[in-house]
Amino acid sequence: MTAPLLEVRHLRVEFPTRHGTLLALDDISFDIAPGEVLGVVGESGAGKSLTGAAIIGLLEPPGRIAGGEILLEGRRIDNLPPDQMRRVRGRQIGAIFQDPLTSLNPLYTVGRQLVETITTHLGLSAKQARARAIELLAATGIPAPEARVDQYPHQFSGGMRQRVVIALALAADPKLIVADEPTTALDVSIQAQIIALLKRVCREQGAAVMLVTHDMGVIAETCDRVAVMYAGRVAEIGPVHEVIHRPGHPYTVGLMGSIPSMDEDRERLVQIDGAMPRLNAIPPGCAFHPRCPKAFDLCHVRRPELMPAPATTAACWLHASEVNEASTSMVGPAGGGDHHGARAAMQGDVA
Numbered sequence: 001m002t003a004p005l006l007e008v009r010h011l012r013v014e015f016p017t018r019h020g021t022l023l024a025l026d027d028i029s030f031d032i033a034p035g036e037v038l039g040v041v042g043e044s045g046a047g048k049s050l051t052g053a054a055i056i057g058l059l060e061p062p063g064r065i066a067g068g069e070i071l072l073e074g075r076r077i078d079n080l081p082p083d084q085m086r087r088v089r090g091r092q093i094g095a096i097f098q099d100p101l102t103s104l105n106p107l108y109t110v111g112r113q114l115v116e117t118i119t120t121h122l123g124l125s126a127k128q129a130r131a132r133a134i135e136l137l138a139a140t141g142i143p144a145p146e147a148r149v150d151q152y153p154h155q156f157s158g159g160m161r162q163r164v165v166i167a168l169a170l171a172a173d174p175k176l177i178v179a180d181e182p183t184t185a186l187d188v189s190i191q192a193q194i195i196a197l198l199k200r201v202c203r204e205q206g207a208a209v210m211l212v213t214h215d216m217g218v219i220a221e222t223c224d225r226v227a228v229m230y231a232g233r234v235a236e237i238g239p240v241h242e243v244i245h246r247p248g249h250p251y252t253v254g255l256m257g258s259i260p261s262m263d264e265d266r267e268r269l270v271q272i273d274g275a276m277p278r279l280n281a282i283p284p285g286c287a288f289h290p291r292c293p294k295a296f297d298l299c300h301v302r303r304p305e306l307m308p309a310p311a312t313t314a315a316c317w318l319h320a321s322e323v324n325e326a327s328t329s330m331v332g333p334a335g336g337g338d339h340h341g342a343r344a345a346m347q348g349d350v351a
């Protein structure tokens with residue numbers, strides 16, 4: 001096993017409010033290996049963007065890290081002074097947001113912005129930096145990069161602008177790219193191109209990616225592993241193929257139902273009944289229990305931590321050995337030791 005590039009350990013993020021403290025991220029832990037693409041999915045409000053913002057040191061006050069730690073190549077980065085964190089962000093972590101305009105300065109040519117990043121972080125001469133800027137624009141598929149390098153952001157279309165942002169995020173040769181819904185603001189017809197581009201250039205440069213998206217199709221095609229978030233926690237994490245085909249968490253099962261099916265003309269959208277709870281009304285026990293077709297007594301009172309599921313790691317009591325043992329004795333000798341049999345017996349046939 002390679003040592004992790006990024007380690008997020010028991011991360012807590014809170015917002016103080018007049019009515020008390022809102023816990024927005026509650027004990028988030030995951031790793032990203034060098035060069036790996038980790039997808040992060042979940043409904044709106046699950047905490048995906050906050051997780052990305054905490055990693056890149058751009059949580060907006062009054063939001064703050066209230067516990068846990070974030071390590072990049074074994075070094076803590078969650079408690080660095082702002083100027084040091086800015087250097088980490090420029091040099092070691094690149095960021096790509098939904099709207100390319102938030103990353104670009106409208107007053108400067110794209111070349112100037114690229115050159116500035118390259119000279120600041122890589123110590124190249126202005127001439128070398130310009131050559132590298134043109135190279136990056138070419139690598140991100142911008143036609144006539146020698147001419148485009150001297151244009152301003154408004155002279156690029158939305159899709160071309162996001163290509164420039166990808167070039168900018170990669171300019172200092174970072175180890176990690178945090179991309180938060182990088183194609184949501186773009187025309188549907190070019191979304192797939194941009195994702196494919198992001199994946200290709202990150203692979204070429206050896207950069208790992210944390211890709212936040214609500215698009216399961218993108219996850220399926222792009223990621224090595226995927227983390228599913230629900231109500232500020234990781235509900236499930238595992239290799240992408242396993243999470244999609246053998247999900248261990250009922251919430252993931254529901255999310256997978258919302259992948260548009262390739263075999264059918266229409267999009268097959270399976271709705272999960274109900275809505276994700278607000279931060280000030282997270283139910284006790286498993287936060288998903290009011291919506292879960294498989295909830296049982298324990299789910300209402302005790303919160304499941306991540307535990308080994310058959311193919312993934314899932315925060316769901318269905319995979320606790322004690323629960324399976326209890327249910328095994330419940331169903332009698334016929335269930336004897338067969339976890340799947342015990343689970344099926346316990347839950348009934350909810351397909």
Ligand SMILES: Nc1ncnc2c1ncn2[C@@H]1O[C@H](COP(=O)(O)OP(=O)(O)O)[C@@H](O)[C@H]1O
Binds near residue numbers: 015022046051062278
């Ligand atoms: N500035 C803020 N003040 C209070 N709550 C916030 C703030 N920013 C985000 N939140 C809350 O934190 C939760 C997670 O937000 P976010 O990470 O943006 O979700 P996602 O990206 O998964 O849609 C949401 O419930 C949101 O309401």
Ligand code: SF4
Binds near residue numbers: 316
């Ligand atoms: S712990 Fe219980 S309520 Fe939560 S997902 Fe698993 S079965 Fe459903």
Ligand SMILES: [Mg+2]
Binds near residue numbers: 048049050
């Ligand atoms: Mg978001």
